[in-house]
Amino acid sequence: MALLSLVRDPVPARTKIALHLHEPYRTWLGFGRLRCTWCGERWGTHGCTARESAVRLFLYTATKAQRAAALESGDISPADLRLRRSTPTRHRRRTRPSPSPTAPNPLAALVLELQGAAR
Ligand SMILES: [Zn+2]
Numbered sequence: 001m002a003l004l005s006l007v008r009d010p011v012p013a014r015t016k017i018a019l020h021l022h023e024p025y026r027t028w029l030g031f032g033r034l035r036c037t038w039c040g041e042r043w044g045t046h047g048c049t050a051r052e053s054a055v056r057l058f059l060y061t062a063t064k065a066q067r068a069a070a071l072e073s074g075d076i077s078p079a080d081l082r083l084r085r086s087t088p089t090r091h092r093r094r095t096r097p098s099p100s101p102t103a104p105n106p107l108a109a110l111v112l113e114l115q116g117a118a119r
Contacts, residue, residue: 011057012057019054022038022051
């Protein structure tokens with residue numbers, strides 16, 4: 001019964017850990033560009049790629065209250081909230097190339113010719 005009444009956190013632990021590990025710092029003694037403390041990647045609008053995917057997963061799994069708490073504590077910026085909707089489809093299926101207008105395989109024509117000769 002105790003297990004049933006336990007509140008289960010829908011957000012994976014690795015997501016919360018990643019949100020805390022990947023934080024920006026300034027290179028060149030605070031004068032350079034922003035980089036990630038954990039992976040050293042350049043810091044974009046949503047941080048490094050690892051943080052961006054962690055934020056996305058957080059927004060997918062977290063409840064409204066968790067999202068509000070993360071916003072308040074600064075784990076997530078208001079700009080990150082927009083991540084959820086504009087998910088770019090990176091691996092779009094390519095359209096099949098149309099059959100080339102060049103002449104068909106000459107070997108195929110030869111085979112047809114040989115078949116015709118055999119008959
Ligand atoms: Zn990072």
